[in-house]
Amino acid sequence: MADTAHLTPLVHPARDEMTVEAVLRALADPVRLGIVRQLAAAGTEVACGVLEVPVTKSTVTHHLGILRQAGVVAGRQEGTTRYNSLRRKDLDALFPGLLDGVLAARR
Amino acid sequence: MADTAHLTPLVHPARDEMTVEAVLRALADPVRLGIVRQLAAAGTEVACGVLEVPVTKSTVTHHLGILRQAGVVAGRQEGTTRYNSLRRKDLDALFPGLLDGVLAARR
Numbered sequence: 001m002a003d004t005a006h007l008t009p010l011v012h013p014a015r016d017e018m019t020v021e022a023v024l025r026a027l028a029d030p031v032r033l034g035i036v037r038q039l040a041a042a043g044t045e046v047a048c049g050v051l052e053v054p055v056t057k058s059t060v061t062h063h064l065g066i067l068r069q070a071g072v073v074a075g076r077q078e079g080t081t082r083y084n085s086l087r088r089k090d091l092d093a094l095f096p097g098l099l100d101g102v103l104a105a106r107r
Numbered sequence: 108m109a110d111t112a113h114l115t116p117l118v119h120p121a122r123d124e125m126t127v128e129a130v131l132r133a134l135a136d137p138v139r140l141g142i143v144r145q146l147a148a149a150g151t152e153v154a155c156g157v158l159e160v161p162v163t164k165s166t167v168t169h170h171l172g173i174l175r176q177a178g179v180v181a182g183r184q185e186g187t188t189r190y191n192s193l194r195r196k197d198l199d200a201l202f203p204g205l206l207d208g209v210l211a212a213r214r
Contacts, residue, residue, distance in 0.1 A: 020212035024135035028128055095212050097204025105127035105202050 010068060010075040010082075015090045018071035023095065026070035027102055031055055032063045036072060036086065040103050045076065045083040117175060117182040117189075122197045125178035130202065133177035134209055138162055139170045143179060143193065147210050152183065152190040 026032060031053055039046055053060050064084060067073035071090060076083045091099045133139060138160055146153055160167050171191060174180035178197060183190045198206045 019214050020209055021135055021137060021140065024131050024209070028131035028135050030128060033128065095208035097211070098208025101202035101205025101208060102127055102131070104204070107126050 010077065012068060012074060013071045015071070015094065018090065018094055020095055020098075022070040023072055023091070023098070026067050026072050029063070029066075031059070032067055032072075033102070035060075035063060035067065035084075036099075037103060039073065039084060039086040040088075040099075045085045048082045048084065051084070117184065119175060119181060120178045122178070122201065125197065125201055127202055127205075129177040130179055130198065130205070133174050133179050136170070136173075138166070139174055140209070142167075142170060142174065142191075143206075144210060146180065146191060146193040147195075147206075152192045155189045155191065158191070 027036065034053060035051055038051055048057075048060060048064065051060060053063075055063070064073060064075065064082075068075050071087055074085050074087050076085075086099075088099060134143065141160060142158055145158055155164075155167060155171065158167060160170075162170070171180060171182065171189075174191075175182050178194055181192050181194050183192075193206075195206060
C-alpha cells in the first residue's frame, strides 16, 4: 500500500465535462486568480508549498480543489508533495482566448 | 422633470474602474451568460423585454444590474424602456480574448 493512500484522491473532470460557468466561478476569486497567475508564469508544475498566497495551507488546499474540480488546474501527488499545473491546453481548446484575457488583466 | 426621474439611475464603472474579478463573477451565472450571449448575437442594443430569459422581470433587472456594475453591459433608459448593450470595446481592451473565449464555449 502506497504511503499516500490516506490522501484524498484528486478529482479531475475530463475535457468534455468542463463548463465555462464552473471555470469562470473558479477564476472569480483573488486568491485563485493569484494561484493561476503563478502557475501560468511558471509554465510548469508548482508544488503547493511554493505558491505565494496570503492564506493558510488548508485554505490553499480548498482553493486548489475548486480550481481542480473546474478543470483549471491539474494536481499530481508525489509522496507527500502535491504538484499543480495549469490545464492550459484544455482551457485553450474549449474557451480560446479566455485564459489569456484573464492573465492580461492589470487588475 | 423627466418622467423617468423616479427610476434608479444606471451605474456604470469607467473602463479604468473595471476589474477582471468582477467581470468573471458577473459572467459566472447561467442567466447572465445567456443575456451576454444574446447581446453578443444581437450586436446592438436590446430592450429588456426582448431578452429571452427563464426568470421573472425583477430577476432579470437584478442580473442586468450585476452585469452593469461589473462593466460587462451598458444600460440606457429611454422613456419606460431600458436598452442594454455589451461593452465589448472595453472588455476587449482590458481583457483581450476573454469575452470571445466565453462566447466560444459550447457549455
